[in-house]
Amino acid sequence: MVERFSLQDTEDLSPPQFFLSEDQISSYKEEGFLILRNVLSPHLMSRLSSGSSDLSATPCLHCAMTYYDTAPLLHSYDNVCQRPELIHQNFHEVLYRSTLAHISSQLMDNRPIRILRTNTLGSRAGQTIPLRWHADHAIFPGQRKCGDGLVVWMPIGNTSYADANGLVVLKKSHKIHEEMIDNGTWFENQGSVHGQRLHLEFYKSLVKTHEKEEPTLNPGDAILFDRCTVHSASGVNSRNIRRNSWQIRFFADPQQFERDLYKYYPSSAITDEKNANEEGFLSGPHLPQIWPKTIPGEQHAIRQGHLLRTRQEWFLFMLGYPRHLFISNVVRSAESLGFSLQHPLFSVLVRLGEILQIV
Numbered sequence: 001m002v003e004r005f006s007l008q009d010t011e012d013l014s015p016p017q018f019f020l021s022e023d024q025i026s027s028y029k030e031e032g033f034l035i036l037r038n039v040l041s042p043h044l045m046s047r048l049s050s051g052s053s054d055l056s057a058t059p060c061l062h063c064a065m066t067y068y069d070t071a072p073l074l075h076s077y078d079n080v081c082q083r084p085e086l087i088h089q090n091f092h093e094v095l096y097r098s099t100l101a102h103i104s105s106q107l108m109d110n111r112p113i114r115i116l117r118t119n120t121l122g123s124r125a126g127q128t129i130p131l132r133w134h135a136d137h138a139i140f141p142g143q144r145k146c147g148d149g150l151v152v153w154m155p156i157g158n159t160s161y162a163d164a165n166g167l168v169v170l171k172k173s174h175k176i177h178e179e180m181i182d183n184g185t186w187f188e189n190q191g192s193v194h195g196q197r198l199h200l201e202f203y204k205s206l207v208k209t210h211e212k213e214e215p216t217l218n219p220g221d222a223i224l225f226d227r228c229t230v231h232s233a234s235g236v237n238s239r240n241i242r243r244n245s246w247q248i249r250f251f252a253d254p255q256q257f258e259r260d261l262y263k264y265y266p267s268s269a270i271t272d273e274k275n276a277n278e279e280g281f282l283s284g285p286h287l288p289q290i291w292p293k294t295i296p297g298e299q300h301a302i303r304q305g306h307l308l309r310t311r312q313e314w315f316l317f318m319l320g321y322p323r324h325l326f327i328s329n330v331v332r333s334a335e336s337l338g339f340s341l342q343h344p345l346f347s348v349l350v351r352l353g354e355i356l357q358i359v
Contacts, residue, residue, distance in 0.1 A: 014293040018099035020106045028107050029147075032174035033213065033225035036103070040154065040220045044094045049219070051090030052120060052156045052244060055081050062087050065314055066119070068328050071139075077129065079122040084246075086307055091118070095248065100152050100222070101291040104250040107224060108148055111252040113291035114282070116140060116149065116270070120156070122244040129165045129243065131235025133203035135177055137228045138190060141255040141270040141282055146178045146228035149251040154222040156244040162214035162234045165243040167223060169231040170210040173203075177228035203230045227251075253289060254281040 018039070028034040040048070055063060056079050063081035070082060085091040095118065105113045116139070123129055140149035153167050160166040180186045180202075189195030214234065215223060225231060233243075257276035270282060277283045285301035288294065301307065309317065318325060 012294065012296055013096060013299075015096060015101045015291060016099050017102045020103060025106060028224070028226075031171050031213075032229040033169050033171075033223055034107065035215050035217070035223050036221065037218075038220045039100070039103070039222050040094070040098055042220065044098055045156075045219045047090040048094050048246065049157045051084065051088045051094075052122070052246075054088060054090075055079070055084060055120065056122060060087065061311060061314065062308060065309075068318060068325065070119075077121045078124045078127060079120075081120045083118055083307075084120050085118060086302065086305075091120075091246075096290065096294070100248060101250065104150055104152065104224065105252075105291045107150060108250075108252040111148070112254075112289060113250050114253050114255075114287045114289050116249040116251050116287065118246065118248045120244070120246050123165055123237075123242060125242040126237070126240045127165075127242075128235065128237040129233035131232050132200070133170070133206065133230050133232045134200060135173075135203065135228050135230050136249065137177060137181075137186075139270075140227045140249070140251055141258060142251075143187075143190075143258065144181060146174050146181070146226055148255070149227035149249065150224055151227070151229075152222055152224050152248040152250070154246055155217050155219055156246055157219060158241060158244060159219065160215075160217040160243065160245065161239060161241075162216070163236050164239040164241050165233050165235075165237045166214065166217070167231060167245070168234050169213045169223070169225055169229055170206055171213055173206055173210050173230035174226040174228035176206065176210075177230065181228075206230055250290075256280050257282055 020034075024034055063079075063084065066080045066082040070080075085095045095115070101113050105111060136151055137143070137146065137149075142148060158164075162168060177186075186199075189198050210230070215221075217223060227249075237243075255270075257273060257280050258270070270287070272286070275282055275284045275286050283289075283298075285298040285307060288298040288302065
């Protein structure tokens with residue numbers, strides 16, 4: 001089992017700076033993404049690769065529960081870990097000692113930055129990750145707008161190619177997603193499992209009207225994209241090589257606490273009232289500030305391990321979300337048999353589950 005590493009002191013830290021050009025910022029806001037080359041130093045990439053190897057070789061409870069604490073979409077990956085920086089020093093170091101927080105702040109109007117969550121996602125050599133167009137908007141705070149949250153995606157170890165499960169984004173797709181929010185379509189569908197499937201079908205249809213960006217990303221490169229940008233793994237692995245990546249989700253501070261739209265799913269930190277301060281804004285160690293500097297009290301709680309659950313705590317927590325457990329296990333079983341989420345069987349199961357009030 002992976003033991004929790006002794007994390008470095010980041011209780012009063014200002015991450016290093018990296019200044020973007022006006023053209024880079026304008027391009028990001030117009031296209032919905034920005035590609036940066038060699039944004040991580042060879043030293044930080046070495047640390048990231050070493051940490052990823054540790055987590056892959058020695059499973060732990062914290063990482064294993066990622067399959068059940070997040071979207072069922074992640075069941076197609078061979079190994080995943082949510083917030084690896086809480087248990088491994090190398091991920092902690094790269095997150096807090098890289099320039100990514102300052103870069104993200106510039107793309108979100110130079111506002112303070114908080115960490116929403118991070119994920120490592122890995123696949124086996126020869127495995128093909130299904131093509132699933134989607135946007136990450138729903139997991140961010142502030143459901144009524146785009147532009148104040150983003151995803152940093154970077155390969156670990158291997159170069160990311162479009163024909164090897166690489167990340168693909170749809171240019172300018174964040175703009176039509178914002179139109180969905182403005183006209184109310186987003187909120188009409190988001191409150192049910194069937195409605196969320198309609199969203200996935202809509203995202204899939206955008207391939208006909210939006211140009212794809214299929215970047216080749218080397219270790220040290222990163223692509224940053226808006227919370228509303230539609231993206232997917234390529235659905236192709238003709239090279240038969242392993243894909244391994246790290247995703248970081250940042251959001252602009254302040255954000256008000258909002259009630260969860262999906263009351264039957266495990267709460268992320270943004271939907272837990274204990275993570276709101278007296279003024280009703282999200283704060284605390286589950287959503288720590290990283291830019292322009294860290295907050296001592298938040299970092300102290302992280303270093304003390306207060307955010308990690310024991311086996312018993314996980315058991316009791318997940319019992320509170322039986323519908324999510326049911327859906328996760330249905331998806332996991334169906335995908336092991338080769339069914340995709342676009343298969344008609346899923347539509348039938350979802351409709352049946354809603355009639356029986358299972359989902």
